[in-house]
Amino acid sequence: MKRKIIFATGNEHKMTEIRQILGDLGWEIQSMREAGIAVNIVEDGATFEENALIKAKAVAACCDDIVLADDSGLEIDYLNKEPGIYSSRYAGEDTSYDIKNQMLLDRLRGVPREQRTARFVCAVAAVVPGQEPMVVRGTIEGYIGETPAGENGFGYDPIFYVEDLNCSTAQLSPEEKNARSHRGNALRLMREKLKKIC
């Protein structure tokens, strides 16, 4: 029987990345919407890991399938790791990323390169029927550039520059981004855990 994973997100950009990275499991991967699951989830955890577990458990309560969820965000060291777990809510949920990115660039104006360090963080949680919930973390280190660059990706990608490439994650192809991204790293760790127990 073909196994099915339901990924607890409504973000289509994330689903594209997830399908590419978990594709080699050969399992069917559905978003919550595709699985017909609508549940209001209050992300009130204090860490990426807690929020990922909250989402995975809430969706797992609605089905008998393997459920994965992620929680991710951008930590800027100079801003005491803001926006962190509030990344999607930073400056208001409905504010465009052009504006959110410009606000962060304004807060970093005049800050030298060595103090602009940042990272994307992603926690991926899994609830597998009959098993203890699991959670892993992936990161990608970089810095906040002086100006936005690139058209690919989403969210904070245009202002997040990869340490050793000196280009933003919005300038990488999807394959290049997945190969080194926080979400790619966390999903690959989770993929190996799932292969062992399923």
Ligand code: IMP
């Ligand atoms: P989540 O859906 O609660 O995990 O919110 C994650 C938020 O963090 C997104 O809405 C983006 O603002 C930001 N974020 C996470 N991963 C990325 C990425 O790969 N590129 C750009 N922004 C990201």
